[in-house]
């Protein structure tokens with residue numbers, strides 16, 4: 001498997017914890033951690049296998065640091081890139097916007113030609129609406145620290161098993 005670039009904000013609490021868990025559980029892969037708050041287009045384009053960590057903020061929006069990188073992403077040709085997203089949200093607190101940020105970022109990356117992988121079942125989650133759902137699947141790994149934190153470990157490990165066959 002080719003080297004993986006894992007992009008997330010180093011200043012987050014929950015997103016950073018999941019990034020560390022992914023790196024630990026994916027011990028047989030070579031993973032570079034990259035801070036999305038200071039990332040350049042060149043750093044993003046350096047990888048063919050990409051993981052992005054994205055919490056949802058502001059009632060269904062991307063956090064500022066991802067939002068600020070969107071214009072750069074919209075200038076990129078991402079054909080040939082395989083991207084897996086993990087999203088963080090709170091299904092009880094924000095049932096109308098659960099994980100919207102995951103869907104927003106996923107759509108942008110797809111529009112630029114990236115192939116999204118790592119889709120997971122919506123079974124086991126309760127919410128009203130989510131931009132991250134397509135054909136009954138989340139467009140990535142769905143993490144809910146507030147309500148289902150005890151499931152993080154098994155969800156991450158199943159997802160990594162899936163990425164082993166879906167990454168290049």
Ligand SMILES: Cc1cc2nc3c(=O)[nH]c(=O)nc-3n(C[C@H](O)[C@H](O)[C@H](O)COP(=O)(O)O)c2cc1C
Pocket residue numbers: 012013014015016055056057058059060061088089090091094097098099100145146
């Ligand atoms: C002000 C605020 C707004 C939020 N908005 C949403 C939302 O619209 N949808 C959602 O699923 N989660 C929402 N959340 C939950 C966060 O995504 C969740 O707590 C996440 O784990 C935060 O990750 P972080 O610590 O890495 O930023 C919100 C949380 C806060 C505090």
